[in-house]
Amino acid sequence: MKLNTNNYVDIAEEVIKKLAEKKDKRGNTVGLVTTSKLRNLLAMTADIYNDAIECPTEELPEEIVERIQYLRVRMVYEMGRNGNSDVKGFAEEAQLLQHLNAIQGKRKNYLLFSRYMEALVAFQKFYGGKD
Numbered sequence: 706m707k708l709n710t711n712n713y714v715d716i717a718e719e720v721i722k723k724l725a726e727k728k729d730k731r732g733n734t735v736g737l738v739t740t741s742k743l744r745n746l747l748a749m750t751a752d753i754y755n756d757a758i759e760c761p762t763e764e765l766p767e768e769i770v771e772r773i774q775y776l777r778v779r780m781v782y783e784m785g786r787n788g789n790s791d792v793k794g795f796a797e798e799a800q801l802l803q804h805l806n807a808i809q810g811k812r813k814n815y816l817l818f819s820r821y822m823e824a825l826v827a828f829q830k831f832y833g834g835k836d
Contacts, residue, residue: 706800707807708804708807708817708818708821709817710817713817713820713821713824714824716821717799717821717824717825717827717828718824718828720798720799720825720828721737721825721828721829721831721832722828722832723798724737724738724794724795724798725737725832725833727794737791737795737829737832737833738791738792738794738795738829739791740826740829740830742783742791742792743795743825743826743829744826745783746779746780746783746801746822747822747823747826749776749779750776750818750819750822751819752772753769753772753773753776753815753819754815754816754819756769756772757769757812757815757816757819758816760812762812763811763812763813764810764811764812765810765811765812765815769815770810773805773808773815776805777802777805777806780796780801780802780805781802783796784796784797799821799825801822804818804821805818
């Protein structure tokens, strides 16, 4: 689903609710990705946000676009790390890579993505995510 200013909070809540109810093959609740793992992704996102918010034009400068591309690389790395299937499941359910690709060098798209990430972390904590 495409993010917009009217739906990103609801989408984030639905993603976290779905993950909170997910069960393994034995019927046990799998649990949410830890807050600390999410904070790492959010910290990278927020660092770029601080520069993007100051950008006077709708087109992001090449330096910020490069950092967004590196953020994609770091997300893929975190998704593929041994023992981080929870991060992979989270990123896939939240469609983080698709939403990152949809930024397309536009300031407003990146700001929306950043707010979506914040909403995911907030709902994760609200619905019982552990540190």
